Amino acid sequence: MNKLFLLISINLISLSLYAQYVEINLVNCKINDSEQKKIEKLIAYERMFCNEIFETSNNITVPVKINLYGKYKDYKIEKTKYNAPSQTGFYIPTINEAFIMKGGDFIPVALHEASHSIFQFNYQKAPKWLNEGLAEFFETLDFDSEGNLYSYPQSNRIKSIKAGLAFKDTDRLKNFFKIYDGAFYGHGVDDNYNTAYSMIYYFVKNKSTRALKNIIKLTAKGYDTEKAIELTYGSFNAFEASYKQFYSLHP
Numbered sequence: 639m640n641k642l643f644l645l646i647s648i649n650l651i652s653l654s655l656y657a658q659y660v661e662i663n664l665v666n667c668k669i670n671d672s673e674q675k676k677i678e679k680l681i682a683y684e685r686m687f688c689n690e691i692f693e694t695s696n697n698i699t700v701p702v703k704i705n706l707y708g709k710y711k712d713y714k715i716e717k718t719k720y721n722a723p724s725q726t727g728f729y730i731p732t733i734n735e736a737f738i739m740k741g742g743d744f745i746p747v748a749l750h751e752a753s754h755s756i757f758q759f760n761y762q763k764a765p766k767w768l769n770e771g772l773a774e775f776f777e778t779l780d781f782d783s784e785g786n787l788y789s790y791p792q793s794n795r796i797k798s799i800k801a802g803l804a805f806k807d808t809d810r811l812k813n814f815f816k817i818y819d820g821a822f823y824g825h826g827v828d829d830n831y832n833t834a835y836s837m838i839y840y841f842v843k844n845k846s847t848r849a850l851k852n853i854i855k856l857t858a859k860g861y862d863t864e865k866a867i868e869l870t871y872g873s874f875n876a877f878e879a880s881y882k883q884f885y886s887l888h889p
């Protein structure tokens with residue numbers, strides 16, 4: 639069981655210091671103390687992760703506001719107001735607030751949307767793959783029964799990536815990075831999330847956060863992702879070969 643987990647070493651004592659910058663507005667619902675603490679701690683981890691990849695310490699105090707709804711009718715009012723498609727949660731950058739329907743699995747959704755809040759503070763016009771890929775990765779954070787932080791793999795997304803490789807979907811990555819940012823949420827949106835997640839999962843699990851940092855820096859300077867990868871790995875093909883090998887060996 640344990641080997642499925644992606645272990646991340648972290649100082650949990652310092653995590654609790656960051657709790658005060660998370661506001662959870664409960665609308666017709668309750669959460670228990672352990673849910674509240676878990677959300678705060680995992681968001682604190684998101685802050686630390688973003689501090690690391692953006693080489694800053696500013697993320698500690700980024701305000702995160704989550705509106706949590708117990709009744710769908712209340713959630714639907716906001717969903718309609720902001721024209722948001724999701725039945726489970728969404729984030730509105732202009733007001734820096736997340737809106738979450740409190741379903742059975744609301745914590746991963748809260749972690750996803752909260753990360754957009756933190757991320758936008760670091761990098762407003764980030765490529766969608768980076769923003770959504772990180773958000774998908776953060777969804778998978780949890781604590782095991784001994785209180786250790788881990789990240790479980792999103793098996794369906796990984797399965798889809800592996801299937802693509804098996805079908806010799808050779809230009810998957812190149813095609814993916816050529817899509818316009820606006821089209822990320824259009825045609826093939828689920829597959830776009832698969833690929834975005836697979837990038838972040840690869841960087842983290844392959845211990846290549848230094849490469850990820852460099853790619854982020856280069857895209858922030860205006861390079862497109864393909865070029866940023868090429869400059870980081872020597873060639874796009876070198877990166878692609880490593881990515882494919884990683885997924886072909888992944889259980």
Ligand SMILES: [Zn+2]
Binds near residue numbers: 750751754770773
């Ligand atoms: Zn998202």
